[in-house]
Amino acid sequence: MIIRPYLATDYDSVVQLLNDCNIEPPVEPGDLNGLGLVAEESDRVIGFMWALVSTSTFAHVDYLAVSDDYQGSKIASSMIVIMDKLLISMGVRRYEFHVEQHSDRFLGLIEKYKGPSKIQKLRPLHIFRREIL
Numbered sequence: 731m732i733i734r735p736y737l738a739t740d741y742d743s744v745v746q747l748l749n750d751c752n753i754e755p756p757v758e759p760g761d762l763n764g765l766g767l768v769a770e771e772s773d774r775v776i777g778f779m780w781a782l783v784s785t786s787t788f789a790h791v792d793y794l795a796v797s798d799d800y801q802g803s804k805i806a807s808s809m810i811v812i813m814d815k816l817l818i819s820m821g822v823r824r825y826e827f828h829v830e831q832h833s834d835r836f837l838g839l840i841e842k843y844k845g846p847s848k849i850q851k852l853r854p855l856h857i858f859r860r861e862i863l
Contacts, residue, residue: 744766764783765816
């Protein structure tokens, strides 16, 4: 298994992974113009993490998904560590993310994550995405 930068050619595989994980995928490839990581094994995308980096020291992580076949293999933890290093190298000092209510695995990972930073649950939020046609 390797973790590498997201490429535009990964879009269809990433959408399939997100759908398989019951996570709403981006509408079009251009929506993934931030910083992405792909976990891949045997030319199959098995994990994905994506962050939108603002012009300041802040980023927003919108996607973290791992194929059901690879749950418990520490792929998500590895992607978080790599993403942290990449964001720090860009000057980012904090990021925000939301967790889908049905994502017990990710909630468990966040509760157990012992990285160099602290994780703060801000408050229960409802996050809405609006598509303007």
